[in-house]
Every structure is written in structure tokens, then in C-alpha cells.
Amino acid sequence: MTLTITNIKRPGSEAPESVTVENGVIKGWNLPHEGEVIDGQGGAVAPALIEPHAHLREPGQTQKEDLASGLAAAAAGGYGTVVSMPNTSPVVDDPATVRTLIEKADGLGFARLRPAAALTRGQEGEHLAELAYLKEAGAVMFTDDGRTNEDARVLRLGLEYARSLDMVVSVHAEDASLRAGGVMNEGPVSEALGLPGNPAAAEAARVARDLEIVAQTGARLHVQHLSTARALELVRGAKARGLPVTCEVCPHHLTLTDEALRSFDAVYKVAPPLRTQVDADALLGGLLDGTVDCLATDHAPHTGAEKERDLLEAPFGIAYIELAFPLMWTRFGERLGLERLLDLMTAAPARVLGWPAPTLEPGAPADLVVLDLDTEREVDPRTFLSKAKFSPWAGETLRGWPTLTVVGGRIAFRR
Ligand SMILES: NC(=O)N[C@@H](CC(=O)O)C(=O)O
Numbered sequence: 001m002t003l004t005i006t007n008i009k010r011p012g013s014e015a016p017e018s019v020t021v022e023n024g025v026i027k028g029w030n031l032p033h034e035g036e037v038i039d040g041q042g043g044a045v046a047p048a049l050i051e052p053h054a055h056l057r058e059p060g061q062t063q064k065e066d067l068a069s070g071l072a073a074a075a076a077g078g079y080g081t082v083v084s085m086p087n088t089s090p091v092v093d094d095p096a097t098v099r100t101l102i103e104k105a106d107g108l109g110f111a112r113l114r115p116a117a118a119l120t121r122g123q124e125g126e127h128l129a130e131l132a133y134l135k136e137a138g139a140v141m142f143t144d145d146g147r148t149n150e151d152a153r154v155l156r157l158g159l160e161y162a163r164s165l166d167m168v169v170s171v172h173a174e175d176a177s178l179r180a181g182g183v184m185n186e187g188p189v190s191e192a193l194g195l196p197g198n199p200a201a202a203e204a205a206r207v208a209r210d211l212e213i214v215a216q217t218g219a220r221l222h223v224q225h226l227s228t229a230r231a232l233e234l235v236r237g238a239k240a241r242g243l244p245v246t247c248e249v250c251p252h253h254l255t256l257t258d259e260a261l262r263s264f265d266a267v268y269k270v271a272p273p274l275r276t277q278v279d280a281d282a283l284l285g286g287l288l289d290g291t292v293d294c295l296a297t298d299h300a301p302h303t304g305a306e307k308e309r310d311l312l313e314a315p316f317g318i319a320y321i322e323l324a325f326p327l328m329w330t331r332f333g334e335r336l337g338l339e340r341l342l343d344l345m346t347a348a349p350a351r352v353l354g355w356p357a358p359t360l361e362p363g364a365p366a367d368l369v370v371l372d373l374d375t376e377r378e379v380d381p382r383t384f385l386s387k388a389k390f391s392p393w394a395g396e397t398l399r400g401w402p403t404l405t406v407v408g409g410r411i412a413f414r415r
Pocket residue numbers: 055087145146147172269270271272298300301316317318
């Protein structure tokens with residue numbers, strides 16, 4: 001299949017160009033038009049985004065999301081590749097499930113799936129999963145995300161095994177005993193609302209412990225969805241010491257605070273919780289100074305009925321893989337600049353995962369996105385391809401919408 005996309009601009013260039021893709025790779029720039037011709041309408045072109053952290057809920061929780069809805073939603077958000085989390089039912093802790101997920105996703109024609117596998121059997125935190133076989137089957141990361149790694153010795157062993165396999169371990173860093181029954185950030189707002197709080201110390205204490213294990217072992221660790229100024233400070237210090245640690249932050253922790261919980265709406269209930277403006281500002285600082293390695297949405301869909309329950313009962317998670325780029329571009333485009341923002345959503349997650357840097361040079365895989373940086377559009381969750389048709393940003397006006405996502409030379413999404 002041959003495709004030519006015309007009238008697109010590479011970041012840093014004002015000249016409209018065209019790109020031709022053939023047999024799944026970039027054939028070249030500004031060639032005579034061939035195959036199906038698509039007008040990019042002056043949009044910005046970039047390598048397709050990479051999502052290092054999403055919950056697609058297959059197998060077993062497909063009332064919340066499934067591979068088809070999740071990967072279609074990802075493509076609509078401009079993503080060409082999604083790393084799916086293994087906290088499904090059953091947990092993705094065996095090679096056959098990894099293979100089945102990849103095969104099934106390959107047949108769908110949306111974003112590519114690169115599954116993460118559990119670090120421990122059943123994500124129960126006691127015995128390591130069969131890490132070597134999981135890697136062989138196609139797992140790209142080990143994590144017990146959705147759970148925390150309470151047993152430090154097991155985490156240490158996991159890091160050491162993963163290092164011998166040249167694989168990254170990522171952690172949901174919260175001390176479970178401090179987090180306890182907290183449903184939102186602990187602070188003046190939780191006290192005013194009379195809701196059980198989850199203190200910033202739960203994250204900082206766990207990050208501090210995990211960084212000591214990294215220092216001890218020299219093994220590579222990725223900290224997921226960092227949410228507090230204090231934990232960020234710890235990562236900054238560890239990086240200054242040269243420790244092999246990376247971290248991600250999520251757009252929801254940059255754009256929302258615990259004040260949102262005054263609505264008592266569980267759409268804002270997420271783990272780790274929405275923090276304070278001081279934390280959000282610190283995280284943005286971390287994006288600007290490079291302490292934060294990459295962005296991740298932690299797309300965590302649940303059913304509408306589940307999220308309509310009261311704050312104490314509803315499950316944790318916000319799902320917005322379709323909005324992440326527009327949200328970041330609208331809110332922080334000027335501060336970050338287009339090239340840094342794109343880096344945080346393409347090359348940066350690739351670096352975290354140990355993948356080659358995505359490029360649009362001839363011969364590279366034809367995974368690309370065209371972004372309309374200017375046209376404003378209202379967020380209407382009813383139009384989401386995700387099964388989670390509700391959003392903290394419903395009704396807001398955003399710009400930077402993807403208009404075309406090409407994955408492996410095929411159109412995975414077109415607005
Ligand atoms: N982030 C969340 O609030 N929820 C995630 C679990 C997780 O990422 O820890 C989920 O699986 O729903």
C-alpha cells in the first residue's frame with residue numbers, strides 16, 4: 001500500500017512538504033505523489049506518539065475497555081504505540097497471554113500494542129514471574145502497576161533479573177501502609193471534605209526506598225506517574241548522583257489539583273491522587289529542566305456506572321488517551337515548545353524503553369501523526385472511541401487535535 005500525505009510541516013520548518021510511505025516504511029519526502037493522496041491541511045507532522053503506560057483491560061475487564069476500543073482511542077490521540085499494563089484479569093504474567101495480546105492487536109489496524117508483563121506472579125509481590133520467557137514472548141517492560149511492590153527484597157531481585165535481561169522495571173511508587181484507605185490527596189481539602197487522605201509522604205517514602213535499591217544494585221528503574229514535588233526532588237537528586245532512574249508524569253497531575261475533589265465527582269479519583277498546585281508546578285518544572293523523562297497518560301478506563309459511585313467506593317483512574325496531546329499543547333505549548341512536547345511523547349518514552357529513536361527519515365517505520373495545532377474543538381466525551389465516555393475536561397476547548405495517524409504505513413485514524 002502506498003500513501004502520500006501532502007501539505008504537512010515538519011517542526012521548525014514553515015514550508016509545506018509531502019511524505020510518501022510504501023510497504024510500511026517512509027519512502028521519502030517531496031517525491032512525485034503516489035498511491036492514495038491525503039491533504040494534511042498544513043498540519044504539523046511528527047513520529048506517531050508513544051504511550052508508555054495505559055490500561056487496556058484485556059483480558060477479563062472488557063466492560064471497561066478492550067484492545068479494539070483502547071487502541072482505536074490511542075490512534076485517535078495520535079499514538080502509534082501503546083505499552084499496556086498487566087493488571088488485567090487474569091494478570092499478564094505468562095508468555096502465552098503476551099503472545100495472544102500481540103497477535104490480536106496486530107490484526108486490528110489501530111495503534112501497535114507492546115505489552116508490559118507482571119514483575120511478580122499474579123502481581124502478588126511474592127515470587128518473580130518468568131521474566132526471561134515473558135521477554136521472549138514480546139513483553140517490553142515488567143511492572144506490578146495497579147499494585148505497589150511492598151516487599152523490597154522481591155523488588156531488588158526483580159531489578160537484578162531484569163537488568164540481566166536488559167529490561168526496564170517500572171513501579172507504582174506508593175507506600176501501601178501510608179496510603180492506607182486514602183481516596184484523595186491528604187491536605188486542607190481532604191480535611192475540609194472529611195475524606196480519607198493519601199499523603200504525599202506515601203509516594204516520597206516509597207521513591208526514597210526504591211532509589212536506595214537502585215543505588216545498591218545499579219539496576220535500571222522507571223518511576224511511574226510521579227505526582228509530588230518531594231518525590232520529584234528525590235529523583236532529581238538520584239539523577240545528579242548518576243543513578244539509572246527515569247520517571248514519567250501524567251498530564252492529569254499537571255493540569256488538575258485536589259481542589260477538583262470538592263465536586264465529590266469520582267471522575268477525579270485517581271492513584272496517585274491529584275495533588276496541589278505547588279506539586280503541579282514542580283512537575284512542570286521537572287519537564288522543563290529534564291528531571292522528568294517522559295509523559296504518560298496512565299489511561300485507566302472504568303465503566304460509567306463504576307465512576308458514578310461515591311468517592312469512597314468508585315475505582316481509581318482517569319482515561320483520556322484521546323486528549324493527551326491537545327491538553328498538553330493547549331495548556332503548556334508555549335512553555336514547553338512544540339519540539340520538547342513532541343520529544344516527551346515520542347523519543348523520550350522510546351529512550352525509557354530502550355527503543356531506537358523514532359524518526360521520519362526514509363527507511364524508518366511509517367508511524368506518523370499529523371496534528372492540527374490551531375483549530376479549537378470542544379471535548380465531547382460521547383465522541384470518544386474509548387469505552388470510558390466521560391472526562392474531567394468535558395466541555396473544555398482544546399487545540400492540537402490529531403487529524404491523521406498512520407501506523408506501519410496504514411491509516412489507523414483519520415478525523
Ligand atoms: N492509576 C489509577 O488510578 N488506576 C490504575 C492503576 C494504576 O495505575 O496504579 C487502574 O488500573 O485503574
